[in-house]
Amino acid sequence: MxxxxxxxxxxxxxxxxxxxxxxxxxxxxxFFRLDFTKGKIYSLSKPSKKLVSSLDEPVYIRAVFSKVLPEQFKFIRLYVEDLLKEYRQNSRGKIKFEFIDPLQPNPKLSQQEVESMGILPIEFSVVEKDKFEVKRGYMGLALLYKDKKEVIPVISNIEMLEYDITSAIKRLTMKQKKVLGVVNVHRCDTLSADDYTEFKEQIQKLYDIKQVDISSTSLNQTDALLVVSPKENFDDKELFFLDQYILSGKPCAFLIDRYNINIQSFWATKIYSNIFDFISNYGVEFFTDGLVVDYQCQKVSLRTQQGFFVMENIVDYPFMPVITTLNKDHPLTKNISQVVLPFVSPLKIKPGLKDISYTILMETSKYSFLKKEVFSINPLTIDFRPDKSAQKGPFIVAVELKGKFTSYFSDDEKFNKLQINVPDRLKESKTDFSRILVFSSGFFTQKEFTLLGNIIDYLLQEYEFVSIRSKKVVPSAIKAVPDIIKILYRYFIMFSLPAVVVLVGILRWYFRKTKVVVL
Known part of the structure; x- marks a missing residue:
């Protein structure tokens, strides 16, 4: 060399x-990261970047993590560190964070100080020296801004961690909470059942939720209104105050069921309420009868008694359509891949709307049809085949209407019957930006909390939280396939392999025969 x-x-x-x-x-x-997931679920979203870039004072984040954690929790610390680095990078230095382990010798914060901040210890089992031992550890965040503090006591779900951190920063920097009114008359769903407990805990960190009687002055103390599944008629005075609320420019969402569903007895009773006629005044009508049957649907588990045995059946339930046709240009639905809307009825846009625009948010699949005169909804006994006269889908099931609405009581004679003195009565919208949301199902609110949260965020114009909450890994729905196609696939798979073997045998026989002839 x-x-x-x-x-x-x-x-x-x-x-x-x-x-x-x-x-x-x-x-x-x-710091940089490459995220190839659909929806960029492991990267900081644009709204989070926008929020932290507008901070006027530093936000200090204390990440309290024990070094000794079980293997299944160690990746959480790495994920949190990467996420906090991304917050810091986009905050122009206003986000500052440090990791603290109170279990180490001479810690910056003692266990007592950490727990007084609201960060809770967790217990876990480890194997040391050939025996199980129970140890304590910490996985939490404390966010400090001026003289305010927000705490995430235990990080148990990294899927919602960005939402938790961004909403905590929002709470620290906001001056006043907005108020969501939930109508509590005429057997409306008030979101007060146990099923809503965890959801409301999250929502109430950002907004005040207030149950309101729409005939009282409490209605005017809200920034947006939610009307969920009324089952009775409203009196005219209540409708008047609701009408004036909409015309004043405050947003309102109607999540309305056409049928009252008893899921225990599998029985449906048609709801007769003047709320349907009221909503039609603003540009959208409910079909007078029927529920949507959709072969692209949710599966349900049912137990049946057969003699001494209890049998569990998993069956398709076409009364629970899986909606995959969602408006990808609308902030409320653009990051949702699918949603289940149980016991939904079709909506129809009224023709000849003036000064009102509409946006279709959701539609059922092309495999849907309208089933009229619904009583029993038992999936084991009902015939889900369409009649020859059945109206075929897809059907509109959610819509937004915007513009200059005309009052439901614009007719003076109709208004005079109310016998109330309102000096500043509105006959049409104050602005061109009045808006309402209409969903032809209220039943979904018991399970589809991402969609319900998006509706609330959108009503209160906190659009950034709509996109953050929707960042989830959701498996895409398998499209419904006609039975004839399934049969053809089955026979193709069954006979294709034997056919290939026979074909190879024939070709080998042919070439051997040709070789012999040549010789």
């Missing part, structure tokens, strides 16, 4: 070492 080659070899080694050192320094002090 020549002297020149030896020198060149050492130069290459030196350059390689320098390159490795420089790359390590770049990756240590700099």
């Amino acid at each position: 020549t002297k020149f080659n030896i020198k060149q070899k050492y130069i290459l080694i030196l350059l390689s070492i320098i390159t490795v050192i420089l790359l390590n320094l770049i990756f240590y002090f700099g």
